Amino acid sequence: MQIEEYVAEKVRTAKAASRRMVSLATRVKDEALLRMARGVEDSAELVKQQNGRDVEAARQKGLSGAMLDRLRLSDKRIIGMAQELREIAALPDPVGALEEMVRRPSGIRVGKLRVPIGVIGIIYESRPDVTADAAGLCLKAGNAVILRGGSEAINSNICLVKILSEAACSAGMAEHAIQLIETTDRKAVTEMLKAEEWIDLVIPRGGKELIKTVVEHSRIPVIKHYEGVCHIYVDDEADLEMAQKLCFNAKIQRPGVCNAMETLLVNAEVAKDFIPRMLEQFAQVGVEIRGCPRTREIAPKVKKATEDDWYTEYLDLILSVKVVDSLEEAIIHISQYGSAHTDAIVTRNYFKTQQFITEVDSSSVMVNASTRLSDGGVYGLGAEIGISTDKLHARGPMGVKDLTTYKWVVYGEGQIRE
Amino acid sequence: MQIEEYVAEKVRTAKAASRRMVSLATRVKDEALLRMARGVEDSAELVKQQNGRDVEAARQKGLSGAMLDRLRLSDKRIIGMAQELREIAALPDPVGALEEMVRRPSGIRVGKLRVPIGVIGIIYESRPDVTADAAGLCLKAGNAVILRGGSEAINSNICLVKILSEAACSAGMAEHAIQLIETTDRKAVTEMLKAEEWIDLVIPRGGKELIKTVVEHSRIPVIKHYEGVCHIYVDDEADLEMAQKLCFNAKIQRPGVCNAMETLLVNAEVAKDFIPRMLEQFAQVGVEIRGCPRTREIAPKVKKATEDDWYTEYLDLILSVKVVDSLEEAIIHISQYGSAHTDAIVTRNYFKTQQFITEVDSSSVMVNASTRLSDGGVYGLGAEIGISTDKLHARGPMGVKDLTTYKWVVYGEGQIRE
Numbered sequence: 124m125q126i127e128e129y130v131a132e133k134v135r136t137a138k139a140a141s142r143r144m145v146s147l148a149t150r151v152k153d154e155a156l157l158r159m160a161r162g163v164e165d166s167a168e169l170v171k172q173q174n175g176r177d178v179e180a181a182r183q184k185g186l187s188g189a190m191l192d193r194l195r196l197s198d199k200r201i202i203g204m205a206q207e208l209r210e211i212a213a214l215p216d217p218v219g220a221l222e223e224m225v226r227r228p229s230g231i232r233v234g235k236l237r238v239p240i241g242v243i244g245i246i247y248e249s250r251p252d253v254t255a256d257a258a259g260l261c262l263k264a265g266n267a268v269i270l271r272g273g274s275e276a277i278n279s280n281i282c283l284v285k286i287l288s289e290a291a292c293s294a295g296m297a298e299h300a301i302q303l304i305e306t307t308d309r310k311a312v313t314e315m316l317k318a319e320e321w322i323d324l325v326i327p328r329g330g331k332e333l334i335k336t337v338v339e340h341s342r343i344p345v346i347k348h349y350e351g352v353c354h355i356y357v358d359d360e361a362d363l364e365m366a367q368k369l370c371f372n373a374k375i376q377r378p379g380v381c382n383a384m385e386t387l388l389v390n391a392e393v394a395k396d397f398i399p400r401m402l403e404q405f406a407q408v409g410v411e412i413r414g415c416p417r418t419r420e421i422a423p424k425v426k427k428a429t430e431d432d433w434y435t436e437y438l439d440l441i442l443s444v445k446v447v448d449s450l451e452e453a454i455i456h457i458s459q460y461g462s463a464h465t466d467a468i469v470t471r472n473y474f475k476t477q478q479f480i481t482e483v484d485s486s487s488v489m490v491n492a493s494t495r496l497s498d499g500g501v502y503g504l505g506a507e508i509g510i511s512t513d514k515l516h517a518r519g520p521m522g523v524k525d526l527t528t529y530k531w532v533v534y535g536e537g538q539i540r541e
Numbered sequence: 542m543q544i545e546e547y548v549a550e551k552v553r554t555a556k557a558a559s560r561r562m563v564s565l566a567t568r569v570k571d572e573a574l575l576r577m578a579r580g581v582e583d584s585a586e587l588v589k590q591q592n593g594r595d596v597e598a599a600r601q602k603g604l605s606g607a608m609l610d611r612l613r614l615s616d617k618r619i620i621g622m623a624q625e626l627r628e629i630a631a632l633p634d635p636v637g638a639l640e641e642m643v644r645r646p647s648g649i650r651v652g653k654l655r656v657p658i659g660v661i662g663i664i665y666e667s668r669p670d671v672t673a674d675a676a677g678l679c680l681k682a683g684n685a686v687i688l689r690g691g692s693e694a695i696n697s698n699i700c701l702v703k704i705l706s707e708a709a710c711s712a713g714m715a716e717h718a719i720q721l722i723e724t725t726d727r728k729a730v731t732e733m734l735k736a737e738e739w740i741d742l743v744i745p746r747g748g749k750e751l752i753k754t755v756v757e758h759s760r761i762p763v764i765k766h767y768e769g770v771c772h773i774y775v776d777d778e779a780d781l782e783m784a785q786k787l788c789f790n791a792k793i794q795r796p797g798v799c800n801a802m803e804t805l806l807v808n809a810e811v812a813k814d815f816i817p818r819m820l821e822q823f824a825q826v827g828v829e830i831r832g833c834p835r836t837r838e839i840a841p842k843v844k845k846a847t848e849d850d851w852y853t854e855y856l857d858l859i860l861s862v863k864v865v866d867s868l869e870e871a872i873i874h875i876s877q878y879g880s881a882h883t884d885a886i887v888t889r890n891y892f893k894t895q896q897f898i899t900e901v902d903s904s905s906v907m908v909n910a911s912t913r914l915s916d917g918g919v920y921g922l923g924a925e926i927g928i929s930t931d932k933l934h935a936r937g938p939m940g941v942k943d944l945t946t947y948k949w950v951v952y953g954e955g956q957i958r959e
Binding site: 145225238338372467484490497519530535537538540 | 564643645647649651654656658737741742757760762763764783786787790791794795876898899900902903906908910911914919921931932933934936937938946947948950951952955958
């Protein structure tokens with residue numbers, strides 16, 4: 124009962140705040156973002172102290188080194204957060220544009236006005252730097268946000284949200300526009316997901332299990348950021364040097380992220396030439412290869428890939444490799460095992476590029492480019508809230524404009540329906 | 542167990558069909574739509590015969606006259622369906638446009654390619670003319686569709702879908718791209734709503750209860766078409782003659798639809814002048830008025846409006862009337878009791894129009910125009926699949942372009958992430 128009331132109060136005040144945020148001037152929002160950046164920097168010692176409590180508790184609970192690293196807010200990460208907030212301030216305001224306005228035969232003028240979505244719920248896991256990022260992006264788009272971070276980061280998040288919210292309010296942001304669920308009770312999440320009259324959109328960011336749970340329980344629209352099982356298909360008409368450069372970059376430039384390559388598909392015509400030299404380069408940096416039977420004929424020392432491997436997002440220096448007979452076979456593999464995130468073809472053949480673009484149903488389809496380029500910054504959107512693997516509203520890299528919606532505006536002079 | 546397998550087979554074949562629909566040429570889709578129109582006309586006798594069985598069964602079950610009317614497929618309605626399909630054929634193809642393509646600093650070119658959504662599930666109630674409409678719009682946008690109509694219309698729908706699907710396939714449409722759930726078992730709906738790997742979008746069209754059930758059970762993204770509790774606010778600076786014309790049209794031109802006015806808000810400054818003459822005109826056509834206490838001071842014969850009245854979508858010749866002291870009070874009323882569908886202000890004052898547009902959070906906000914104009918045809922979208930009361934993906938009148946999504950396309954010449 125207590126939790127229900129607690130969440131009800133949060134969502135009610137967030138809704139009220141969102142109504143005030145609608146008409147906030149661009150300069151107020153940008154000033155709020157700059158003060159948030161300064162606030163985080165000025166309170167760096169306090170943030171590190173509270174974060175230290177979380178890290179210590181996590182260590183005692185026996186969390187892995189990688190988990191501890193994601194939880195830790197170093198000086199570098201704190202400066203990074205402030206920098207990100209300043210970059211968001213520098214972005215153009217997505218709200219207020221009147222798009223596609225036309226005069227219709229009756230004389231009415233009809234257009235779409237870009238407006239904030241309202242209240243956005245963000246449910247995420249251990250990384251506390253998401254807190255500043257998500258708050259900043261939601262604010263820029265004129266939304267109120269309710270943040271629900273991981274329980275391991277609770278002290279860091281309470282500290283950060285207090286700093287961010289106070290700094291933003293001092294610049295004129297509506298009170299309660301940035302709020303945190305300050306309890307680690309899981310019931311708070313299910314309560315949030317039932318509040319369809321108050322929250323307009325939920326964005327879960329984290330592992331597969333978190334996202335599945337959110338989708339199963341939510342009555343509110345959800346935009347999912349699922350995993351990336353990304354492929355590069357090296358065609359028989361590929362420039363093999365270019366292919367090697369792209370594959371190397373896509374796998375090792377930053378293996379722990381969703382747009383890294385997880386499976387390499389090689390056309391049989393070039394497999395004997397390409398696979399040995401590619402694998403040699405990967406061996407030099409310690410990439411473990413798991414291959415199909417035909418890959419293992421060419422490179423006998425390679426481990427055997429299981430059926431599960433083709434579905435797996437390793438997020439690590441591991442790569443599955445499969446030899447295919449045709450572009451069609453590559454597309455069928457991608458459609459069966461891929462996660463519709465980002466997939467690329469390397470080829471010189473124009474018709475194959477067009478077939479790949481048409482038939483691969485992924486949020487980003489690339490020709491002769493590294494899958495690592497699938498990113499809001501690279502695409503020109505500025506800071507991104509994540510990479511949507513959903514098809515509705517926003518697909519692929521999701522920038523600040525994707526945190527807005529539109530309303531139809533009709534200007535008339537007394538027109539009626541005849 | 543049988544139902545589960547039945548639905549699983551439907552969604553599996555629909556997904557396969559959707560992959561073939563992606564690359565269907567515009568002329569094939571348009572020819573399919575024209576043949577569907579001809580098919581419905583040529584089989585009019587058969588359709589009426591099957592529809593007669595439904596109407597007879599409904600009559601024996603004691604359905605109301607209005608329900609029977611909505612169920613009945615007259616010659617006029619059958620011609621209307623064919624006409625609608627021809628209009629959809631005449632619309633531009635929304636698929637294939639490459640939008641916002643830019644060259645980025647690294648030299649890659651990035652743009653958004655407009656593509657079909659995939660598989661769309663449409664869950665609707667008694668009106669069988671929705672069947673042709675929904676199938677036609679989904680086909681035009683390159684989607685596969687799974688239709689689930691009302692149990693009262695089962696024979697009509699089986700007959701119609703057979704005609705539509707055969708006609709479309711004869712023109713080259715992928716088999717299974719138009720399918721009907723041919724059972725009235727409700728379990729089929731819950732099975733559909735769990736098929737998140739196969740169905741990309743669910744659109745419920747019907748009463749509040751239907752939509753609530755769908756939202757509660759669906760793991761698939763839903764675009765809701767809720768009710769319209771539409772308001773007109775007559776300001777103290779309104780042209781009262783224009784206001785009278787707009788209010789009359791908004792209430793009586795077609796009272797049974799979602800964009801008809803349900804509540805009239807009148808500024809106190811003009812209430813004594815406006816309310817008597819407006820009510821007199823409404824009395825002439827038999828509109829029942831339910832008023833607030835101040836309305837009843839001016840017009841003592843008016844019934845008392847209860848708290849429930851302000852929330853009610855009458856869909857009938859009934860209107861609630863409230864006197865308010867200011868624009869602000871009108872906006873607060875609309876935000877509390879409205880359904881965020883369509884709301885209008887009548888005024889000469891520029892600043893009030895801008896405040897109304899900014900602060901009323903509805904899918905359509907209108908100035909000096911009848912709420913009945915909230916319509917895909919009127920707005921220039923062509924045929925509409927409905928009027929979305931959701932904020933994500935599509936808001937307000939939803940045309941064929943809203944049945945598509947985009948994928949990011951990246952053209953490179955070997956670019957990597959530095």
